[in-house]
Amino acid sequence: MRILILGGTTEASALATLLSGRSDFSPLLSMAGRTSDPRPLPIPTRIGGFGGVDGLAGFMVREQIEAVIDATHPFAAVMSRNAAEACAQARVPLLALRRPPWTAQKGDRWIDVVSMAEAVRALGEEPRRVFLTVGRLELPPFAAAPQHTYLVRTIEPIGEALPVPNVIAIQDRAPFDEAAERALMEREGVDVVVTKNSGGAATYPKIAAARALGLSVIIVARPEKPRDVDEAVSAEAAVEWLERRHGRTP
Structure with a gap:
């Protein structure tokens, strides 16, 4: 199963590690390129943008992407919107891997x-x-x-x-x-x-x-992100979602 991970977070790194070495998944990690020396990860990685919604949708078609994991930073609102629109356009399932926000504790x-x-x-x-x-x-x-x-x-x-x-x-x-x-x-x-x-x-x-x-x-506060997509709060939950999707693949 060919997977595109939109990365830049610790959750994306954890997901890449969980998927590395598995024969049933072929993950590709995409990084925006804002950090000049990102930590190396054990799966193929591309650096740079896609050229908006149409560019991302075209990339998914060319690369035969079967699922997308949006594991971008909670403040990367534009990329998340582009991912939702591109996945709808290319008819590729999308999961948003979103860590919970902090909440105020006593003494804050x-x-x-x-x-x-x-x-x-x-x-x-x-x-x-x-x-x-x-x-x-x-x-x-x-x-x-x-x-x-x-x-x-x-x-x-x-x-x-x-x-x-x-x-x-x-x-x-x-x-x-x-x-x-x-x-x-x-x-x-x-x-x-x-x-x-x-x-x-x-x-x-x-x-x-x-x-x-x-x-x-x-x-x-965090910016608004698309809400009409599947969500997970951990890399482990994202793997479970992928396994369910993979089980439905003919």
Whole structure:
């Protein structure tokens, strides 16, 4: 069974590992290419876009794709919409592998916002030390608030994405450790954390560390994604879905 995995998440990596070496599946992992040095995975991998809905649908037809797993980032709304439309066009079954969002726990001091622009406004006018963990592509809106000092953590170098006077850039990638996150926030004198509600365990330690330190967390809500598709919350559940689909294949 020829499978296309739209990746970029730990769930996609876990699914690739589960499917590797199986004779009944032939998976292909597709990555957007935003990270220059992605971790190697044990299945064939392609890098780059498809050219919109029509390009993706055409790719599925040419490659004889029999099922698609959308395991993209929770904030990759455009890709998820394209996948849903392309699968409908090509008549290929689609499963959305979506990790649950984080939910506030006792002691959390969350400020819920719906956009990066609203997150910038929520920082206020008084200068603060901000731990900014929203990804390199989401940094430009924060240039509108240059009075703050930004501790920015990204996988890739930020370049000129945040042209403000006081920026401390850290390059690192998940998974992270709660004790290390707490030590980092204390050492840098962080006043507030800004993050997306990505969900998952790999980056949750910053949420737990902020709670332990009594810090506010400005948390950006997820964008809407197509709801009329099959969903799973784990790589194991995605494999079960594929096995059921494969069992129906003549």
